[in-house]
Amino acid sequence: MATFSQLLSRFKAEQSLGQRLSQADLGIAVEEEKQDINKARADYQLQVEKAEREMAKKARKRGRGKLLSQIVGTAVGLGTGNPMLGAKIAAGGTLATGLAVGSYDDFVSSNLQGGRFFKQGRADFEADINATNQFISDAAEGQTLLDLTDALSAGFSAYSMGQAFGAEAQEFLAGRAQAREVGTDFGFADMDTLVGRYS
Secondary structure (H helix, E strand, O other): OOOHHHHHHHHHHHHHHHHHHHHHHHHHHHHHHHHHHHHHHHHHHHHHHHHHHHHHHHHHHHHHHHHHHHHHHHHHHHHHOOHHHHHHHHHHHHHHHHHHHOOOOOOOOOOOOOOOOOHHHHHHHHHHHHHHHHHHHHHHHHHHHHHHHHHHHHHHHHHHHHHHHHHHHHHHHHHHHHHHHHHHHOOOOOHHHHHHHHO
């Protein structure tokens, strides 16, 4: 039979072992939560980079559409002598491209669970996610206004080019048409026949 001092020593040893195990469990829990936060941050960073790439890709598509619309609108305005028609084509094409491409609206999310530790780190992480999503939302709202502004700019540019160079373009096109008619006025179907006869 054990004496009181032996029982007391055994109880102290068990209590000490329990405390060490509790401390070890707490240390493991802290490390696991730290790893969870780091993993969530890495995932968040990947989502932000993806959003940046997609936004840049959409901006390039809009830019190519605007350029093509502006070229076609200017060419039509110069070719027809109607700069207003060219302006309408440039503006309409630019606006249609902007609406077709659309804005980026895929929000960032996190699956980080709640925990007992790192409360400030979790709050900062949530604030970062909310700020990023607010930026994406604001950019999507502003994109419509930007598309309208780009359309007006493209239309104005095509109209200005038509006004500035419309007369010269019409003279050039009329001269080309007259040069084609010269060969047929002499009774020849094409220029090769005309040149062959006099060479």
